[in-house]
Amino acid sequence: MFAILLSEGMNPFYQNIASFPTVFFTFFLAITVLYWLVAVLGFVDIDILDFDIPDADGSMDVNPDNGLSTPDVLAGFMLRYGLAxxxxxIIVSLIxxxxxxxxxYIVHxxxxxxxxxxxxxxxxxxVLLVSLYLAVHITAVLIKPLRPLFQKAQQQTVKHILGQTAIVRTSKVDKDFGEVVMEDGGAGLILKARAAGDAVYTKGNRVVLLxxxxxxxxxxxxxEEEFSGPQQ
Incomplete structure (x- = not known):
């Protein structure tokens, strides 16, 4: 196998994937392959890049005059092209x-x-723009039948982790800011969290997902103390 890959007959292949414009996708494909290898080992979570995207049937105004942040604008474009x-x-890997x-193949x-x-x-x-356009639309078509599966899995996950204990991973968790990590037997689930009322929890505090x-x-x-109630 390695003899074939290193043969002179493969030189045009290497030249193609290492030259512009194919090298642009080669780089990102290599990063995604490395990511999935690390994910299989349990060092990172599958939703490490996730940010808030409305439901596929929702809408978002991406007019920059509305003062939306960069993630908001990116989420709007992803929603527009069916990448939600x-x-x-998974979306980035498929693209x-x-x-x-x-x-x-266009270059070839x-x-x-x-x-x-x-x-x-x-x-x-x-060629780069056309390839990106095709990749986005092919990905949108392929992920469409997968949405119900992930939505059902997310609902089951929410039901499973409510009432579970997590640990504050950011400097604090208050009513406006914070993240917690919950052990799941793997890399752990990193979740956005907000405290109730004016409570403030610091890094390392144990809290319950309510x-x-x-x-x-x-x-x-x-x-955790508030959730357990006063000890008798």
């Missing part, structure tokens, strides 16, 4: 894979008639 309802890591395949079959040098770089820009706020995808927490 599954973990962002990297299909973008790489599309770009590789068409760049032979384009002279080397500046002309190839200029031709590479539209309520899931679906609109903001965060959890209302109380201290």
């Amino acid at each position: 309802g599954v973990p962002v890591t 990297a894979l299909f973008g790489w395949l599309a770009c590789y 079959f068409l760049f032979g008639i384009i002279p080397d040098g500046l002309m190839r770089y200029l031709a590479g820009i539209p 309520e899931h706020l679906k609109e903001d995808n965060l959890y209302r927490v109380v201290s």
Whole structure:
């Protein structure tokens, strides 16, 4: 196998994946492969890149005059192109894979008639954009039947972890800020959390997940002592 990969007949393949524009997708594909290898070992969570995206049938105004943050604008564009309802890591992985395949074969079959040098770089820009466009739309089609599965899994996860104990991982958790980590036998679940009322919990404090706020995808927490109630 390795003899075939290192043979001279494979040189055009290596030149293709390491040159513009294919190298753009090669880089991101390598990163996603490395990520999934690490995820299999349990060092990172599948939703490490996730941020709040409305439901697939929702809407978001991405007009920059409305003062939306960068994640809000990105979430709006992802929703517009149907890239919602599954973990962002899966979306990015599929875009990297299909973008790489599309770009590789376009370059393989068409760049032979384009002279080397500046002309190839200029031709590479539209090839890059077309490949990205195709990858986004193919990914949107493929993830559509997966959305109900992930939504059901998320609902089951919420039901399972409510009432469980977590540990504050940020400098604090108050009514406006904070994250907690809950042990799940693997890398742990990192969850956005908010304290009830004016309570403030510091890093390392043990809290209990009391309520899931679906609109903001965060959890209302109380201290372990408060949840247990006064000891008799």
